[in-house]
Amino acid sequence: xxxxxxxxxxxxxxxxxxxxxxxxxxxxxxxxxxxxxxxxxxxxxxxxxxxxxxxxxxxxxxxxxxxxxxxxxxxxxxxxxxxxxxxxxxxxxxxxxxxxxxxxxxxxxxxxxxxxxxxxxxxxxxxxxxxxxxxxxxxxxxxxxxxxxxxxxxxxxxxxxxxxxxxxxxxxxxxxxxxxxxxxxxxxxxxxxxxxxxxxxxxxxxxxxxxxxxxxxxxxxxxxxxxxxxxxx
Amino acid sequence: xxxxxxxxxxxxxxxxxxxxxxxxxxxxxxxxxxxxxxxxxxxxxxxxxxxxxxxxxxxxxxxxxxxxxxxxxxxxxxxxxxxxxxxxxxxxxxxxxxxxxxxxxxxxxxxxxxxxxxxxxxxxxxxxxxxxxxxxxxxxxxxxxxxxxxxxxxxxxxxxxxxxxxxxxxxxxxxxxxxxxxxxxxxxxxxxxxxxxxxxxxxxxxxxxxxxxxxxxxxxxxxxxxxxxxxxxxxxxxxxxxxxxxxxxxxxxxxxxxxxxxxxxxxxxxxxxxxxxxxxxxxxxxxxxxxxxxxxxxxxxxxxxxxxxxxxxxxxxxxxxxxxxxxxxxxxxxxxxxxxx
Numbered sequence: 001x002x003x004x005x006x007x008x009x010x011x012x013x014x015x016x017x018x019x020x021x022x023x024x025x026x027x028x029x030x031x032x033x034x035x036x037x038x039x040x041x042x043x044x045x046x047x048x049x050x051x052x053x054x055x056x057x058x059x060x061x062x063x064x065x066x067x068x069x070x071x072x073x074x075x076x077x078x079x080x081x082x083x084x085x086x087x088x089x090x091x092x093x094x095x096x097x098x099x100x101x102x103x104x105x106x107x108x109x110x111x112x113x114x115x116x117x118x119x120x121x122x123x124x125x126x127x128x129x130x131x132x133x134x135x136x137x138x139x140x141x142x143x144x145x146x147x148x149x150x151x152x153x154x155x156x157x158x159x160x161x162x163x164x165x166x167x168x169x170x171x172x173x174x175x176x177x178x179x180x181x182x183x184x185x186x187x188x189x190x191x192x193x194x195x196x197x198x199x200x201x202x203x204x205x206x207x208x209x210x211x212x213x214x215x216x217x218x219x220x221x222x223x224x225x226x227x228x229x230x231x232x233x
Numbered sequence: 234x235x236x237x238x239x240x241x242x243x244x245x246x247x248x249x250x251x252x253x254x255x256x257x258x259x260x261x262x263x264x265x266x267x268x269x270x271x272x273x274x275x276x277x278x279x280x281x282x283x284x285x286x287x288x289x290x291x292x293x294x295x296x297x298x299x300x301x302x303x304x305x306x307x308x309x310x311x312x313x314x315x316x317x318x319x320x321x322x323x324x325x326x327x328x329x330x331x332x333x334x335x336x337x338x339x340x341x342x343x344x345x346x347x348x349x350x351x352x353x354x355x356x357x358x359x360x361x362x363x364x365x366x367x368x369x370x371x372x373x374x375x376x377x378x379x380x381x382x383x384x385x386x387x388x389x390x391x392x393x394x395x396x397x398x399x400x401x402x403x404x405x406x407x408x409x410x411x412x413x414x415x416x417x418x419x420x421x422x423x424x425x426x427x428x429x430x431x432x433x434x435x436x437x438x439x440x441x442x443x444x445x446x447x448x449x450x451x452x453x454x455x456x457x458x459x460x461x462x463x464x465x466x467x468x469x470x471x472x473x474x475x476x477x478x479x480x481x482x483x484x485x486x487x488x489x490x491x492x493x494x495x496x497x498x499x500x501x502x503x504x505x506x507x508x509x510x511x512x513x514x515x516x517x518x519x520x521x522x523x524x525x526x527x528x529x530x531x532x533x534x535x536x537x538x539x540x541x542x543x544x545x546x547x548x549x550x551x552x553x554x555x556x557x558x559x560x561x562x563x564x565x566x567x568x569x570x571x572x573x574x
Contacts, residue, residue, distance in 0.1 A: 051499065052536075
């Protein structure tokens, strides 16, 4: 989530000779990134629309149906959960695809993602609980994301990002890890004694990650020259 | 606990606030109109920093008075268990609840407005108009100086009455309600952190919205950068404010239907939309993408306004709307207080 209009040249020592990659392969990767991002935005929009329609319905029902809070609310919650569940599962799956995309090529990514999904489905089938399956899936995603963050901090060339600069990349990695951990809290830990410590850990990851991602240029010890390109759309 | 003396001191305190703050409240709508006029009439714009600065000074003086009022309330409003006589503590009413919401929001927007550096000339009128509208709303509907904290003072007055009624059950019931409100609403750290974080984010998003409108008008990418900078500044406290509400809601609203309630829905929708804006703009260089980013940003701000209004319109656990349980019914919180009774 850095600023695409600002072009920040990377210092020479941070740009070691990268393996030459065909332009079509880069374009494919960018297209894949864009598709995942658009799917994320569409799902955000879908959940947002559902939230809005739910709000309008609550407003209507509370004002038109006497005693709705006591009689109709449980049914409403069930309906909202049923509509949201596939969207949230898709969002989790896309997040799961976004995480290993930083480490694997597209072909390997599909295999890894398929493996993660299979693990989640297997746990669901064995345990009989969708929450358990989702937790298993999220746990695997969290493990990969931890690897991504560690590699990014270490300056390894593996992880690929849309953004430039190690601080920004680390921030992005941390905040996505925070979201995965928060999703684990919501799905699996709401009634656990671990809920609060894990929740605070996810909050810290998200907030620190967001600050690093947004304000990397101000936090950096070694600053690079900033060239701002302003233009008409 | 000397009930009669406490009642008299609170009444005197409210009188003092009205005497000292009444003139500020009377001036507020006129100051708001003046600020609005200076912001919209181009020939007067050179006075805008002065007008906004003067409005900010007025708001700060009023806020200092309100802070003193809250401090005195904290000293006066103790909660005592009628069965044991034990003092459970004082009520620390946050500075941004009930009648003071719009006032504090106006103050925050004025501070943010004065801090604008990039595209100051273009953004300042919008910040001033927003401040003016909030000041006007605070004076007309909030009335923080002449009708302060109606719900809290009403509940505490009821508690004092019940304590002095000589009916043990009535006193105990009132105590449970008041102590529930004290522990899980007024004195909880969450209430001291969550609203100001959201006020800061709402103010920053308002400035981001103004910059987005400038981008749409001029098609100049520099405004998009400004809109993004304010949006990212607002996104951080929004995320923090919403996140810290989660464990609080699980504890304080245990047994209540708060998942998918109106305000929660709208807040989630707003956060999702701003997250979508920040993701979509990563592809700003794509042809035509700026239009989508701008449309999402405008939609996000419209939803922000609706989210704020939802508190007053849509009933639910997080609402002042009619069908919601009144604050005096915070007694419903007491079961989770465990050992209170």
